[in-house]
Amino acid sequence: MKIYIDGKYYDERNAKISVFDHGLLYGDGIFEGIRAYNGRVFKLKEHIDRLFYSAKAILLEIPMAHADIMAATVETCRQNRIRDGYIRLVVTRGAGTLGLNPRSCKQPSVIIIAGKIQLYPQELYQQGMDIITVPTTRNLHSALNPAIKSLNYLNNILAKIEANNAGCEEAIMLNAAGFVAECTGDNIFVIKEGHLLTPPLSAGALYGITRRTVMELAAQAGLAVSEPDLTRYDLFNADECFLTGTAAEIMPVVKIDGRTIGAGKPGPVTRNLVTQYHTLTKASGQPIYE
Numbered sequence: 001m002k003i004y005i006d007g008k009y010y011d012e013r014n015a016k017i018s019v020f021d022h023g024l025l026y027g028d029g030i031f032e033g034i035r036a037y038n039g040r041v042f043k044l045k046e047h048i049d050r051l052f053y054s055a056k057a058i059l060l061e062i063p064m065a066h067a068d069i070m071a072a073t074v075e076t077c078r079q080n081r082i083r084d085g086y087i088r089l090v091v092t093r094g095a096g097t098l099g100l101n102p103r104s105c106k107q108p109s110v111i112i113i114a115g116k117i118q119l120y121p122q123e124l125y126q127q128g129m130d131i132i133t134v135p136t137t138r139n140l141h142s143a144l145n146p147a148i149k150s151l152n153y154l155n156n157i158l159a160k161i162e163a164n165n166a167g168c169e170e171a172i173m174l175n176a177a178g179f180v181a182e183c184t185g186d187n188i189f190v191i192k193e194g195h196l197l198t199p200p201l202s203a204g205a206l207y208g209i210t211r212r213t214v215m216e217l218a219a220q221a222g223l224a225v226s227e228p229d230l231t232r233y234d235l236f237n238a239d240e241c242f243l244t245g246t247a248a249e250i251m252p253v254v255k256i257d258g259r260t261i262g263a264g265k266p267g268p269v270t271r272n273l274v275t276q277y278h279t280l281t282k283a284s285g286q287p288i289y290e
């Protein structure tokens, strides 16, 4: 595997960054998780846009232009002969002194890894997932805005551990007001009487790129799409529920906190969206090999 670090490619065992990098010392940095399908990078521009928005929010100056990061991402896929894969793009604050002042970091680092990801077992896509609400609430906007895809994922990791301890693969995180925010690495949706509902960004959801894509597909299919505040009660009484994410794609949910959702198996609206999503991922995106 060839890994891109600051303009050069390194073998896996030589791909290293400084122990003084504030990305490591403080989680001071940002990232993106991107997919390639069928020789194309899916929603590349949208991911790089979000990377720049995250950077702006944490006053991190990415040392490359938008177009150059797009080109480096595609080139890293080419170097690794990726047709279908997963790309992790990381920008760290860079090496500095021991002490959290980011002004000691002279040069942010850009890292691009192109490999594979299998987030959840395949059979869960057929059966649907059983998930729970966990005690750890999503970060407050006023503390660390969940819209920022930062290297500070402890909030999500704690929730994931709580889910894993209960035998579940994913966790529903509420915000401090008790409304549903999102899952640890996925957005959440419900279907109720022909309406597609998902928490608003103000509830503490990441501006998910799969989330937006699914909302567009649903609107095209004639579903009413809205973003109201949702409570656990709304989830329990939904006709269908599913999660979205770049890695997860669309994952049906059939049980929440012991309550069976709808008929207890992936529903027709979810299955239709899955089909449409797969059609879209196969046929669109930035070509890698032309």
Ligand code: PXG
Binding pocket: 033, 034, 119, 156, 182, 183, 184, 185, 186, 187, 205, 206, 207, 208, 209, 210, 211, 244, 245, 246, 247
């Ligand atoms: N919420 C959170 C907190 C996320 O981290 C999503 C929602 C879905 O967003 P996208 O834009 O991907 O639709 C994410 C994204 C992993 C992994 O390694 C996690 C994500 C993406 C890729 C890999 O677990 N989360």
